[in-house]
Every structure is written in C-alpha cells, then in structure tokens.
Amino acid sequence: MKIRISSFYNLLFIAALLGCLVAPAQAVDIESVLNTAYDKYRNLEEGANADYIPALAKVDPELFGIVLVTVDGKVYSVGDVTSEVSIQSISKVFTMAKVMEESGPDAISDNMGVDATGQVFNSIVAIEQYKGQQMNAMVNPGAITATSMVKGKTGEDVWKSIIGTYDDFAGRKLSVLEDIYKSEAETNQRNQALAMLMYAYGRIETDPLVATDVYTRQCSVGVNARDLAMMAATLANGGKNPVTGKQVIGSDIVPEVLAVMATAGLYDDSGQWLFRTGLPAKSGVGGGILAVSPGKFGIAAISPPLDPAGNSVRAQKSIADISNALCGNPYDPVPEGSCGSK
C-alpha cells in the first residue's frame, strides 16, 4: 500500500493508528491488574502448607499478598504485604548471585553445574547420577554447595556476608525467624546427608555441616511480599536496587543468575512455568514466589499452600495472570501494550 504522506488526512490516519497501538500500554492500570488477580485467587483452596519442616505447617494458610516493583522504583501492592514468611529456597538465588559476584559465574557452572535435574529439590539420586555435577544451585545439594563457596574464614563470616547481601537486595535489614530455624535445624538430617555426599564428591571443600547450618539459617530469613518483590526488581534492574539505588551485584552477572532461575527456579515444574510466563522465577516452601521481567519489573506473591511440586498455588496463578496482562514475558515479540488479551 502506498501512503501519500503529503496528505493531511493520511497523517491524521497514521497518528490515530499509532495512538491505538500505544494507548493500551499507557492505559494498563497496574493496581487494578493486581486487584483482579488477588480477587480471583484469594478464595482458591488448593494445595497444602509444607509440613516436612514442622514449623511451616503452622503458618496461616490464608495469608496472601502480591507486590510488584517497577525498575523505576514504583511499588504496587494488594493483600497482606507485611506478614513475614521464611524465604526458604528463594534464598538460593541470592547466595548463588553472591558466589558469582565474588568468584565469577563459571565458579557455579564448573562446580555443581547449571542443568535441570528432573528430580525433587532434595534428591540424593540427582547427586549420584553425575557425582554432584550437572545439577544446579536451585536444588538443595547445589544450594548448600553454593553457601559453602561464599568467601569468609568462619561460618559466622559467611553468614554475615550472606545476610548482608539479602539486606541490600531487599533494601532493609532482614532477620532470621528463630522458630523456623530451630524447627528446620532439628529436622534437617537429609540436608546434612546431601552436604556430606557433595563433600565426598569434592564439590564442597569446607565443613559440610557448617555449610548446612548456614544454609538452614539463610532459608529461615523472614521476608514479606514487598521484600521479595524488591529483591526481584533489583535483578530486573540490572542488579541495582530501584529504591535505594545501591548496585548490589554487577549487571554483567544478572543474565547468568536469571538463566539458572529460568532453568530450575520452580523445580521440576520449571518448564511448565516458563511455558506459561517466560519469567525467570524462584519459589520457596514457605509459600513465596518471586519472578523477574528483565528491564521492566520484579513481582512476588506469598501464599503458603503448595502444589505437589512444592510451589505456591495462588502465587503461581496470580503472578502468571499479572505478568501476562502487563506484557512481562521477555520471549513475547508483540509490541508493548498489545499482549494483554492472554
């Protein structure tokens, strides 16, 4: 079609067309997208709290909150965004990021690897299959190994470095939920066994029981939905906290962090999650999930009941709806603002 742009009416037509393409992006009201997802799923009674760590079974299953933080630091929230749950496996992302920051991404890929295991997160078979390699830092053996790789002379030094990193990602001082830590420390014999095996295969080079204890502490850190969304937004913003302005990790390692999250963030349901959302994400058995839309936003939801794969039911559904409504999928080539119909 030939367009005679000298014509005033043609120009008017082009302007109107552009207006149509651009308008939906501007019209999306993030607050109402969050409210819609919250209302849709708040009464959904699927899944159950994790109970293999006894204290997790006692957390209120009705707790439900969602927060989205844009890369320019705007915070949108709905529901309970102040109650804390234990961060659990979501911590694995930020400990791995710390190791990559200190020792380079290859330190992770060369040691425990960056491949999906296809096994549950505390699988012993997954270790045995490749002698502690060709797995990843999002499953327990790889995560405890990553904790052991954080620089520090003593377990206490390593712990201080880890919690300091989490504080910077969240933009506030976080602390351990002592009841959760105690409960998990009393019942973490399986994790101790995983760490011992990783030590036996030369993947862990420090005291494996100290590494397991620091790992247990990192999993017991208390976070609310806002903290998790801020941590995700820091990754979405190239490693710089969008509210405090602190560059927490180098922007050069963010792609590798996100790649591991995409591969294994929701355990053996990571493929299904990626298929539906395209978002690098991480779940924890405390009921939190965070997800990253690179260059756009970080989002998190907390709701303790989990599906059989160990991922929060309400958090998965609400984050997927919200991200798809806001064009969050980094694999989606449609122009900004025209993907909301999914």
Ligand code: GLN
């Ligand atoms: N602390 C938990 C564990 O080691 C973390 C597991 C999880 O959140 N998937 O079993």
